[in-house]
Amino acid sequence: MLACRSATEKTRGGAGGAASRSRRPSPRQWRPTPFHGSSPGVRMPALHDLPTPSLVLDRPRLQRNIDRMADRCAELGIWLRPHLKTPKSIDVARLLMARQARGITVSTLAEAEYFARHGLHDQFYAVPLAADKIGRIAALVRGGTTVLCVAHDADAVPAYAARAAAEGIVLPLVIDVDVDHHRSGIAAGDPAFPAMARAINAAPSLALRGIMVYAGASYDAPDTDAIAALAERIRAGGVAARDLLHREGLPCDMVSYGSSPGTFFARSLDGLSESRAGVYPFQDLFQAGLGACAVDDIALSVLTQVTGRQPALNRFFVDAGGLALSKDRSTAGHAFDAGYGLVCDEDGIPIGDLIVSAASQEIGTVTSRQGATLDMAAFPPGRRLRILPNHSCFTAAAYERYNVVDGGHEVTAVWDRVNGW
Amino acid sequence: MLACRSATEKTRGGAGGAASRSRRPSPRQWRPTPFHGSSPGVRMPALHDLPTPSLVLDRPRLQRNIDRMADRCAELGIWLRPHLKTPKSIDVARLLMARQARGITVSTLAEAEYFARHGLHDQFYAVPLAADKIGRIAALVRGGTTVLCVAHDADAVPAYAARAAAEGIVLPLVIDVDVDHHRSGIAAGDPAFPAMARAINAAPSLALRGIMVYAGASYDAPDTDAIAALAERIRAGGVAARDLLHREGLPCDMVSYGSSPGTFFARSLDGLSESRAGVYPFQDLFQAGLGACAVDDIALSVLTQVTGRQPALNRFFVDAGGLALSKDRSTAGHAFDAGYGLVCDEDGIPIGDLIVSAASQEIGTVTSRQGATLDMAAFPPGRRLRILPNHSCFTAAAYERYNVVDGGHEVTAVWDRVNGW
Incomplete structure (x- = not known):
């Protein structure tokens, strides 16, 4: 059976032991946004009034999960740039930003546009970029939003440069570096990696900002020790790729690191600049099976x-x-x-x-x-x-809104979501 | 490898051999609705202009699939009440109705309301009914739509009767009869089956219309002979359940039968009144793997x-x-x-x-x-x-619209979908 923790236990330290606040990043980019709950005077339904099926979000658990990851990243001394592909909700984003998250990560331009409309202007669009999406990105840039994008394939760079130039923008890029062969990215040892970095750096319409790595193979790891070992491998791979760029005289200010379990169980993330963990605010049965949360954290x-x-x-x-x-x-x-x-x-x-x-x-x-x-x-x-749910990101995607409960049966707020692309 | 048929082959007979029109049902309930394509003068995009990912629907294949099932049901001598859970689109529904479909089947009240708004008023809501959904159904009934509903559990009948009475409607019901243990339904041999039928028949606010059966186990069948054997078992089970009701002096005008492969490969559907096949207009790789279509039917x-x-x-x-x-x-x-x-x-x-x-x-x-x-x-x-896609019903559900092509690259129409509940 999966682990359940006591319902009375409301907080806990990070997985790495006693929390040390000494390395906590300063919240210089923290942008508080107002919280909008339900309107006073409007009777909200209870769970037994809702149509079925409906999506329910437990706010105390959500807040506990948010606090836990914020504490963990503070311990590790890295920024948190939460991946909003899971909640896709400005109301959840506001809770995240209130815990010193630095900017946000998005998986679609629909998310990018939605969060920009809601005032979140420091964005990382963390999937390999298709050049013909630069038109929509340029519209965001002209509206004052920074949209960091991802390059994976050197042959895409000329099209990025041409489209960005045609739009009259300078497009900031990070290079997707593959360490564990889990997904996309270029190997840092591939000669095409520094060549691509030089090409980006040389293009007047592009700006090389750094690299991203992803501990995706943590999802296949047999236990939390294996996740920690993988996290160290990914960390070292990211640092080596950064050092290679620096030796070439190229900029690499950002080393973005991904996966919630890979952040919880990492022993150190030294040399990385930020985690774009995503599923942790909601958690799910898959994360519980990995040991990254208990069932009653979901x-x-x-x-x-x-x-x-x-x-x-x-x-x-x-x-x-x-x-x-x-x-x-x-x-x-x-x-x-x-x-x-x-x-x-x-x-x-x-x-x-x-x-x-x-x-x-x-x-x-x-x-x-x-x-x-x-x-x-x-x-x-x-x-x-x-x-x-097995996997919160996929279950939530079928719904337009969250019915928020505060641990009880009354719906205390309704939060919207942005779906599609 | 999966079977592909020649791209030049545009039509074919049903799986059961040469088509016989002698037993074709008369189209007395056929309600033609006007077709709305793209507006003349508006330049439609081509596939290379669309944002990615987007959903594409090939109209010639769609029409061929619709014709094939219509011909097959005519051969079998049963009505076709297509299950719109797959397309969820009025434009696809219009093509289906043009081939003598009799009414429609829906899987959600969102579909029921959408299709009623678009003029389709003969509906079968073919999942076991939750009593607290009767309020929305009553609103449809008052608007002139017939919504046949499904009873599976005898203990739900008093709540159905009370809610229907409170709404001032007479709710038509069919009983979900389980033959193959694939899904929901009551076994016809269970004494609760005739008892439930009597209870429905006795309630002034309910009307017993018949039964439904479902050849769901066809999805686990190893080959088309096994699907045909299962179809016969389901058919016989449906007929036996109907006969039992008739022996009790109870009405059973409708014996609804489900699954696309179970309709294609049935040797006979004698005694059944209609098929609510659903996935066949689109088909998918799962259906191709079953032998119910070729890859280039998808x-x-x-x-x-x-x-x-x-x-x-x-x-x-x-x-x-x-x-x-x-x-x-x-x-x-x-x-x-x-x-x-x-x-x-x-x-x-x-x-x-x-x-x-x-x-x-x-x-x-x-x-x-x-x-x-x-x-x-x-x-x-x-x-x-x-x-x-593996499974059209699930892939389509992530999208708001279809980009329709006529076998080429130009988008000749954009059709909407209704998602959610």
């Missing part, structure tokens, strides 16, 4: 209800299927395979070992992992349940 | 572009990741496991055995299934590609 859930039972088959059905939960099966390789999600009561407390073991488009099938006999009388049609 | 694709290459690792990257393609892995158990999608050129023709073998949120990794050495010069950054 702030996101899908509200659903029982629609029917099959006593002879020892299972029942809910109105949250593959669209409401996502088809992500990332816990499939874990000791605790949660199917399509872990079934909780309306308070968000897991019910035995019930999981959504099958999901068609709009119907989820609930069973006991161990085949325990279910008390069908406890699950009458209409009973409301909450499902914890 | 009408839906995701337009993407190359963002970078890793020659040493024999792979490249595109800007369509897990959100753009969905995390559905339904081809994982097939002889042709397509990863997260099959990679095609801008014309929609597969390129060797290239697949999206890994998908993070916004980045897809393209590799050869057999490890063939890729000619990296053929995939420069910015090259546009189209990805065929």
